Amino acid sequence: MKGNNIDESLISKARNSDIVNNGLLSVPQFVYCLAWNLHVGDFDKVVAGAIGPGLVDILLTLNPYEIYGIDINSPNKERLDEALAKWDVIDSDPDCLPHEDLIIKNHMSPESYSNILNETLRRDFSHRRECGYWRIDNIHRWSIERCIAFELKKIGVNPNTLRTSDNDYVTIEFDWAFPDEEMKRRKVYFVPSKIHDITDNKMFTDISCYYEKSSMDCTTPFDSRRLLAGLSDIINPNGIILIGRTENPDEDAEVEAMNSKVLEKSFKRIDFDYSYTIYMERTFRKPRYGWELYGFKKN
Numbered sequence: 685m686k687g688n689n690i691d692e693s694l695i696s697k698a699r700n701s702d703i704v705n706n707g708l709l710s711v712p713q714f715v716y717c718l719a720w721n722l723h724v725g726d727f728d729k730v731v732a733g734a735i736g737p738g739l740v741d742i743l744l745t746l747n748p749y750e751i752y753g754i755d756i757n758s759p760n761k762e763r764l765d766e767a768l769a770k771w772d773v774i775d776s777d778p779d780c781l782p783h784e785d786l787i788i789k790n791h792m793s794p795e796s797y798s799n800i801l802n803e804t805l806r807r808d809f810s811h812r813r814e815c816g817y818w819r820i821d822n823i824h825r826w827s828i829e830r831c832i833a834f835e836l837k838k839i840g841v842n843p844n845t846l847r848t849s850d851n852d853y854v855t856i857e858f859d860w861a862f863p864d865e866e867m868k869r870r871k872v873y874f875v876p877s878k879i880h881d882i883t884d885n886k887m888f889t890d891i892s893c894y895y896e897k898s899s900m901d902c903t904t905p906f907d908s909r910r911l912l913a914g915l916s917d918i919i920n921p922n923g924i925i926l927i928g929r930t931e932n933p934d935e936d937a938e939v940e941a942m943n944s945k946v947l948e949k950s951f952k953r954i955d956f957d958y959s960y961t962i963y964m965e966r967t968f969r970k971p972r973y974g975w976e977l978y979g980f981k982k983n
């Protein structure tokens with residue numbers, strides 16, 4: 685069931701990881717991220733477009749100390765602290781009422797209503813594992829803060845190491861160990877912005893890695909051309925851009941060809957082993973939008 689060149693040691697790492705055993709990622713997803721890391725190496729500082737609550741794939745793919753997460757929907761510190769305070773029940777207590785269900789609440793017994801909420805929570809939070817990304821309606825239903833807390837718990841963070849702050853941006857710090865490595869301090873800055881505005885932000889002038897996947901409409905040809913043209917100027921030599929597939933498979937080839945054209949002067953396409961894509965497709969069977977990456981390296 686595997687592609688030809690799958691590194692078996694990555695599969696055993698996946699099977700021994702909290703991330704898989706806690707149900708956040710499947711074995712193939714974990715292997716896919718680590719295979720990219722083996723190929724491109726570590727990056728201390730990563731700018732992640734349309735991050736939502738998605739941390740695990742960035743940590744496994746790039747092993748950064750710092751992540752600058754750009755999103756139009758950023759967490760609020762008070763709500764984040766409240767969510768983190770409910771650490772023990774963050775993945776089990778449906779204390780946040782899905783608003784579409786409020787309508788049916790008055791027509792049901794409390795027990796039936798509670799069953800619906802529990803089932804909605806289970807289904808929504810398992811979508812991240814089943815499709816490889818956070819769905820926008822699930823983020824909105826449970827709140828970005830709660831989804832971030834869920835993600836931190838499932839990657840195995842010790843809550844005693846967590847610190848939040850809100851200076852220029854809401855920030856979370858925590859200790860986390862990349863597979864088979866020592867614990868390291870990680871810091872995530874949540875920057876409320878449209879991804880297309882980042883090239884105007886003076887903070888982002890020294891980028892060694894830009895990462896963006898499952899970003900809804902952000903990679904349509906027009907948006908993508910504008911963003912990549914700007915990014916190509918602010919990425920360091922030897923820096924990389926990793927991009928996920930669009931939601932529309934018919935559009936993918938067009939977007940990819942166009943991205944290559946925009947970047948061709950100063951970047952080279954990264955030649956990633958297709959065995960891992962085959963492995964994912966044979967075992968995972970979900971649209972590539974949730975997980976597949978392609979990339980470019982600056983000359």
Ligand SMILES: C[S@@+](CC[C@H](N)C(=O)[O-])C[C@H]1O[C@@H](n2cnc3c(N)ncnc32)[C@H](O)[C@@H]1O
Nearest residue numbers: 734735736738755756757817818878879897898
């Ligand atoms: C489907 S979610 C995926 C989140 C995350 N990338 C993942 O893989 O789980 C898409 C995210 O893109 C964000 N988004 C959509 N359009 C955006 C834009 N123009 N600029 C910044 N963020 C955007 C949404 O707020 C949402 O958090």
